[in-house]
Amino acid sequence: xxxxxxxxxxxxxxxxxxxxxxxxxxxxxxxxxxxxxxxxxxxxxxxxxxxxxxxxxxxxxxxxxxxxxxxxxxxxxxxxxxxxxxxxxxxxxxxxxxxxxxxxxxxxxxxxxxxxxxxxxxxxxxxxxxxxxxxxxxxxxxxxxxxxxxxxxxxxxxxxxxxxxxxxxxxxxxxxxxxxxxxxxxxxxxxxxxxxxxxxxxxxxxxxxxxxxxxxxxxxxxxxxxxxxxxxxxxxxxxxxxxxxxxxxxxxxxxxxxxxxxx
Amino acid sequence: xxxxxxxxxxxxxxxxxxxxxxxxxxxxxxxxxxxxxxxxxxxxxxxxxxxxxxxxxxxxxxxxxxxxxxxxxxxxxxxxxxxxxxxxxxxxxxxxxxxxxxxxxxxxxxxxxxxxxxxxxxxxxxxxxxxxxxxxxxxxxxxxxxxxxxxxxxxxxxxxxxxxxxxxxxxxxxxxxxxxxxxxxxxxxxxxxxxxxxxxxxxxxxxxxxxxxxxxxxxxxxxxxxxxxxxxxxxxxxxxxxxxxxxxxxxxxxxxxxxxxxxxxxxxxxxxxxxxxxxxxxxxxxxxxxxxxxxxxxxxxxxxxxxxxxxxxxxxxxxxxxx
Ligand SMILES: Cc1cc2nc3c(=O)[nH]c(=O)nc-3n(C[C@H](O)[C@H](O)[C@H](O)COP(=O)(O)OP(=O)(O)OC[C@H]3O[C@@H](n4cnc5c(N)ncnc54)[C@H](O)[C@@H]3O)c2cc1C
Ligand SMILES: Nc1ncnc2c1ncn2[C@@H]1O[C@H](COP(=O)(O)O)[C@@H](O)[C@H]1O
Numbered sequence: 001x002x003x004x005x006x007x008x009x010x011x012x013x014x015x016x017x018x019x020x021x022x023x024x025x026x027x028x029x030x031x032x033x034x035x036x037x038x039x040x041x042x043x044x045x046x047x048x049x050x051x052x053x054x055x056x057x058x059x060x061x062x063x064x065x066x067x068x069x070x071x072x073x074x075x076x077x078x079x080x081x082x083x084x085x086x087x088x089x090x091x092x093x094x095x096x097x098x099x100x101x102x103x104x105x106x107x108x109x110x111x112x113x114x115x116x117x118x119x120x121x122x123x124x125x126x127x128x129x130x131x132x133x134x135x136x137x138x139x140x141x142x143x144x145x146x147x148x149x150x151x152x153x154x155x156x157x158x159x160x161x162x163x164x165x166x167x168x169x170x171x172x173x174x175x176x177x178x179x180x181x182x183x184x185x186x187x188x189x190x191x192x193x194x195x196x197x198x199x200x201x202x203x204x205x206x207x208x209x210x211x212x213x214x215x216x217x218x219x220x221x222x223x224x225x226x227x228x229x230x231x232x233x234x235x236x237x238x239x240x241x242x243x244x245x246x247x248x249x250x251x252x253x254x255x256x257x258x259x260x261x262x263x
Numbered sequence: 264x265x266x267x268x269x270x271x272x273x274x275x276x277x278x279x280x281x282x283x284x285x286x287x288x289x290x291x292x293x294x295x296x297x298x299x300x301x302x303x304x305x306x307x308x309x310x311x312x313x314x315x316x317x318x319x320x321x322x323x324x325x326x327x328x329x330x331x332x333x334x335x336x337x338x339x340x341x342x343x344x345x346x347x348x349x350x351x352x353x354x355x356x357x358x359x360x361x362x363x364x365x366x367x368x369x370x371x372x373x374x375x376x377x378x379x380x381x382x383x384x385x386x387x388x389x390x391x392x393x394x395x396x397x398x399x400x401x402x403x404x405x406x407x408x409x410x411x412x413x414x415x416x417x418x419x420x421x422x423x424x425x426x427x428x429x430x431x432x433x434x435x436x437x438x439x440x441x442x443x444x445x446x447x448x449x450x451x452x453x454x455x456x457x458x459x460x461x462x463x464x465x466x467x468x469x470x471x472x473x474x475x476x477x478x479x480x481x482x483x484x485x486x487x488x489x490x491x492x493x494x495x496x497x498x499x500x501x502x503x504x505x506x507x508x509x510x511x512x513x514x515x516x517x518x519x520x521x522x523x524x525x526x527x528x529x530x531x532x533x534x535x536x537x538x539x540x541x542x543x544x545x546x547x548x549x550x551x552x553x554x555x556x557x558x559x560x561x562x563x564x565x566x567x568x569x570x571x572x573x574x575x576x577x578x579x580x581x582x583x584x585x586x
Contacts, residue, residue, distance in 0.1 A: 014399045015551040024401065075316050094405070097367065100376060118480050120363075124397055128358075129379050133367035141445040142335070142449075144364035166272070167455040169335075175445040185502035222378040223412075227391065228404035231553075238547065238560040248564045251573030252546065255562055259523050259544050261466055261490055263579035 001051065002142040004113035005078065006104055007058045009069040010124040022093070022229045033069045036119025040182040042189040043149055044117050045077035049154025053156045055079050059107045060101055061089065067205055074200035074249040075192035082107060086209035094226045099219060101133035105176070106213035108138045115158070116179040119161050120125040120145050131181035140177045265296035268344055268351035271273030271304040271378045274333065278304075278312055281357040281416075283423035285509060288319035288384070288416050288423065289355050289551055295386035299323060301349050303435070305341045306330040310432075319426035325349075325435040334443040336363040341364035342369045344437045351411070353390065356409070360417035370413040378405055379415045390414070398532055399555040419537065455516065457509040464493035466523045469512055469539070471497040473528015473549065473568055477505045482572050483527055489581030495519065497529045528568050548572065 009031050017028035029092075041058070048054040058073045059080045060066050070081045072095035084103055085258060092099065108116060118131035135142035147169065155176075162170040163183050174180070192200070241251040269289035271282035283360070286302060292459035293300040299322035304312040308469035309326035316324050327341045342365070344356060353371075356366040358380045370377035382402075383393035391406045392414065461467060468487040474480060480500075487494040494510060501511040512519055514534040529535060530546075531554055540559060547556045550566040564571050 011397070015553065017400070019276070019401070024397070079293055096376075097379070098371065101367075101371065102314050103582070108401060126396065126398075127379050128363045129370075131366040131367075131379070132364065135367035136339075141367070142364075143446065144335075145360045151269045161452075162360065162364070163515050166518070167453055167508075168274075169452045169454055170448055170453070171450040173447045173449060184498065188504065192548060217462045223409040224378060224405050224407050226403055227400055227406045227440040231400070232395075234553070235547065235558040236560070237558050238563045240552070240563050245566055245570035246574045248566055249571055249578050252564055252571070252575055253578035255546070256490070256523065261492070261523055263489055263491070 001115070002111065002113040003044045003047055003054060003056045004108065004111055004116045005037070005040050005046045005058045005073070006116065006118040007060050007070065007073050008119070008122045008129065009036045009060065009062050009066040010034045010122050012123070019229060019231065022226050030067065031065065033072050034119050034122050036121060036123070036182060036184055038189045039184050039186050040117040040119050041073045041076055041078060041184055042187045045190075046187065047115070047151065048079070048132050051073050053081055054153050057111060057113070059081065059084065059101050059104060061085065061095070070202045070205055072192060072203075074203045075188055075196040077196065079204070080204040082206045082208055084208045084210070085212065085246060086211070087218050088210055092220045094222060096224045097127040097129035097133050099222055099224060100130045101137050103210070103213070103215065104130070104134045105137040106215050107208075108134070110213065114177050115151075116140065116180050118171065120181045120183050127246060131179050135179035140179050141168060141175050142179040142181070143172055143174045144181045145183050147179045147186045149180065149186065265298035265352040266301055267293040267296065267298060267353045267355060268301045268303060268345060268349050269355040271302060271312065272333075272357050272361060273304070273307050273312060276307065278315055279359070279412050280423060281359060281418040282316065283318065284318065284421040285355055285416065286318050286321055286420065286424035287421040292353055292355065292384060292386055293320075296352055297350065301325060301351065302430070303327065303342070303345050305338055306332060313432045317428045317432065318424040319428050319480055320424060320444055321428040321430040321474040324430050324432045326432065327435050327437055329437060329439060332448055333361045334444070334446065334448055335368065336362070336446055338365040339368045339372065339441060340439055340443065340509070340571060343372055344429060345435060346373055352411040356413065356415045357469045358417050362415050366413060366415050372423045373411070373413070375413040376407050376498050377413045377415075381414050381416045382420045383413065390489070391397050395533075398530060399578060400553070405557050417533065425491045455508040455511065457495060457507060459509060461493055461495045461510060462519050463511065464519070464521050466492035466515030466525075467492060467495045467521045467542075468510075468525050468527065469497070469529060470494045470500055470527050477503070479586055480505050482569070482586060485581060485584050486572055486576050489579045492525070497535050526556050526560070527572065530554045531559060
């Protein structure tokens with residue numbers, strides 16, 4: 001069987017940053033593997049280890065810079081990777097979940113996986129929508145916010161837990177082929193071993209353009225456009241204690257005693 | 264007509280709070296668009312739910328008697344059918360775990376642009392939606408250039424609708440295509456029980472990813488011990504297996520309302536805040552003075568927890584552990 005894992009490279013913003021037009025100035029951004037996708041990669045690799053003949057392929061929509069992140073997934077056991085990018089995507093101002101789902105759908109058509117794993121959300125844009133939109137687009141079944149997965153490679157149904165609000169889990173049986181959006185905590189993502197890192201160097205990252213996927217450039221046309229990006233006015237009216245750590249702790253201790261906290 | 268369709272959410276016999284917030288948001292949008300507000304409820308005790316949903320400003324409630332609990336295949340088909348019938352300009356759905364389990368599918372099936380996790384919506388010529396990015400560090404406005412749009416709204420951002428309306432309540436029959444129902448909900452389970460009940464505590468010392476390493480948990484444990492407080496945490500600490508699930512505060516953990524909540528190395532993500540915003544006094548220790556936790560905090564120390572926490576332990580006569 002084949003498992004396709006959608007792996008996003010996301011940007012983390014430094015504490016102090018500046019905004020340049022409709023984006024955060026590049027110098028304040030640090031790129032990394034999306035936290036949720038790290039768990040999705042682990043889930044995929046665990047299936048590969050559990051079954052005979054399970055291939056795990058990752059797909060990323062992103063520029064060449066993302067290869068570094070993709071190598072991390074390869075080092076953790078992903079067999080090969082696909083990276084989709086071209087000048088049309090490069091020129092897309094706001095890559096919304098609909099566009100991402102359309103692009104990923106073309107990769108699904110190409111690869112014909114039995115199971116697609118995505119993260120619940122990307123840490124930076126937090127759409128939380130790409131996985132389920134993709135499922136609908138390719139006619140797969142799906143389950144969102146999965147924090148437990150029981151699946152024997154080859155079976156027709158996967159049993160999952162969906163993590164609802166307030167500490168309630170829903171048990172659901174999902175027919176394959178399916179897209180599962182993976183929640184953090186579902187497993188313990190491994191660290192890449194030295195051997196894994198070495199092996200990753202010789203694994204394939206296949207670059208693809210929209211054209212090569214049989215997609216028209218118009219797939220990046222979106223009705224949704226970003227018109228403002230700003231730092232929200234702080235709603236903070238917190239009293240901040242200042243000084244050396246000892247002085248800060250002293251004031252904080254007085255406050256806590258006032259609030260009735262006793263040693 | 265520029266009508267609005269909002270879809271309620273319920274679980275195990277009760278409408279969830281967000282349903283009434285959807286009515287408020289839907290009414291605002293219906294006013295702006297000069298249209299009617301339709302509310303739909305799918306599955307469970309739809310007649311009872313319809314009565315409850317008939318709040319001020321609702322023009323019509325549609326009941327779909329299909330199943331007891333949420334199933335996304337049923338919801339997707341039902342909302343598609345309702346949207347075909349009502350032809351709403353805006354489809355307003357909850358940005359909840361279940362909302363995100365069908366909204367993207369419905370939007371995709373109906374070829375509607377989708378904007379998730381809205382915290383504000385202005386309705387001018389076209390809808391302009393405010394949403395956050397980068398863990399609440401920035402806000403963005405996105406404009407949608409389409410006649411028909413799907414939105415999910417963040418719980419807790421709109422007040423619940425009140426009063427009693429004079430909505431027409433009508434049953435809506437959907438021809439469910441059973442072959443497209445390929446998932447089955449088989450049960451539920453409450454998780455996170457155990458020895459400690461953080462919802463009982465008067466004082467919570469709560470730790471987040473700023474603690475960096477499992478070994479360092481001893482530091483906040485020592486603070487909690489010294490203060491006679493209970494230790495809780497944000498999600499990553501539980502995901503990492505450093506504290507058990509019953510210590511997790513937030514949307515998928517526990518909702519706590521202590522007298523004092525001391526957030527240490529916690530950024531204040533929306534899903535965390537959902538669990539602690541009701542605390543009386545909120546204290547934050549976080550190096551990043553612009554972290555969203557400070558929007559809620561009453562007091563704070565924007566300094567390194569590894570300096571402040573040991574000093575605080577000593578203030579109360581305790582002994583900080585050697586790390
Ligand atoms: C469906 C869903 C459900 C979720 N449910 C929950 C939930 O129930 N509870 C929950 O908490 N989260 C939940 N989350 C996750 C949430 O989105 C955040 O990822 C999480 O709350 C972040 O935890 P954190 O604040 O500990 O970590 P981070 O966001 O990484 O913040 C760490 C903070 O520590 C500060 N820091 C770093 N070093 C130091 C230092 N030396 N001294 C002082 N400060 C320091 C940093 O400035 C930063 O602000 C959920 C997410 C999803 C998608
Ligand atoms: N650029 C991308 N490339 C590959 N997968 C992505 C990309 N963006 C999002 N995804 C997948 O979709 C999930 C949800 O992302 P989002 O809907 O953007 O919040 C992520 O966890 C990834 O698995």
